[in-house]
Amino acid sequence: MPSLHPIYLCGPTASGKSSLAIALARQLGGEVVNADAFQLYQGLEILTAAPSAEEQSSVPHHLYGVLTSDQTCDAMRYRSLALPVIEEIISRNAVPIVTGGSGLYLKFLTHGPSPLPTGDHAYRETLAPLSLEELAARLQVLDPVEASRTDLQNRRYLTRAIEICELSGQPCSALRDRWETITREVTAGLRGLFIQRERPDLHRRINLRTTQMLDGGAPDEVRNLAGASSTFEKAIGFREITALNEGRLSREECTERIQAATRQYAKRQETWFRREDWLRPLLWAPDSPMPLEAALEILGVG
CATH class of the missing domain: 1.10.720 (Transcription Termination Factor Rho, Rna-binding Domain; Chain A, Domain 1)
Structure with missing residues (x-):
């Protein structure tokens, strides 16, 4: 039986995290736990590219659509939501597959909040x-x-x-040295990987996803929103689609702005995950099958 310690599957947006997480869960007897800041919200599945109902029914999924759009969330609140879920999964002898692209949320989950005071x-x-x-x-x-x-x-x-x-x-x-010691000790017990795609391939996938999102009903999702919290307003595409719905942007302008913002976000995500040296890189080549066997080998499981 594989270790029940969580597996962390990270990567930039549109890299294929959700499909690989499902494949890992099937292979290892696992359950998927969301670590994407905006997929926590309900009623916005198209805009946030959440796993479909069919995908979520294939293996147990947790923390998708658990917040309403008018609720705020931050890394500390996410940690408080995720830890009990992970503990409950482990208690049933299943493997938590934590997947998402929100680096700060994952950092708080794995290492906890820094003891350093926030800026004043x-x-x-x-x-x-x-x-x-x-x-x-x-x-x-x-x-x-x-x-x-x-x-x-x-x-x-x-x-x-x-x-x-x-x-x-x-x-x-003293505070920094103590935190670095704690971080090293925690990191030694973690296992995870992050998906790497060639830049042109990732940009192609981002552009395609944006078109599919707009064609698939994201404007209606945003139009029907009862209210958006300050957290949710930061979701890529929300402001652009709001402007599209109000006639302040054309469809072409909206598409281009979302694609550009998503590409910039993906670059920031890649930079974040490369700094986390406990995350092992997993190359997913263009037009190649899902690298499930490579992922299992890197993780030392299967």
Whole structure:
């Protein structure tokens, strides 16, 4: 029986995550857990390219369409939704296949929130009048270790290190070192991969998906929306399709804008996943069959 620890299947939008996740779930006796920020929402399956009803019936799927469009969500809320689901799947001796392209949501799920305090604009304003030399001198007093490894010519780095010291009441270096240790320990126990496609192939798939989405009823989905939260308004295509519905964009303009925004998003996703060195790359060549065997080999399962 395969290990019941979750398998994380990541990749840029339109790379084929959903179909490969289903294939892995069938092969390993697994269940698919959504890690896409916008596929959490109900009634917007076309816009968000959620798995179809037929796909979801083929193996158990979780956390698809669990929020209404007027609800907000962030990485911490996603973690609170996903952890009980994953634990419940494991309790039934099934393998959670966590799949999605929302890097921050996945990071919070796997590693938890960072102990570093979030930025405080008001506090940073108090540091704004200080020169680089004054900022460096303050950091050297607060945290000599962090000062020794910080670029003292970089105002942003200096300000952030001082902010962490002052807001947490602890040396920035101690917090960061502790977090790095925890991160290494957690990462050692993770297994996952991310799909890589050649850039022209991915762009072709993005362009095709955009056309299919607009032809398949996404404008009606957006038109029939009762209300959209600040979270959901960030979904690629929402604002463009709203403008299309209101006559402020032509169909061609809407298509081009969504395709361009999606390509830019995919590039950011690729950059994020490459930085996560625990995720093993899985090449999916153009017009090639699903690389299921390669995925199983990389993961050491099957």
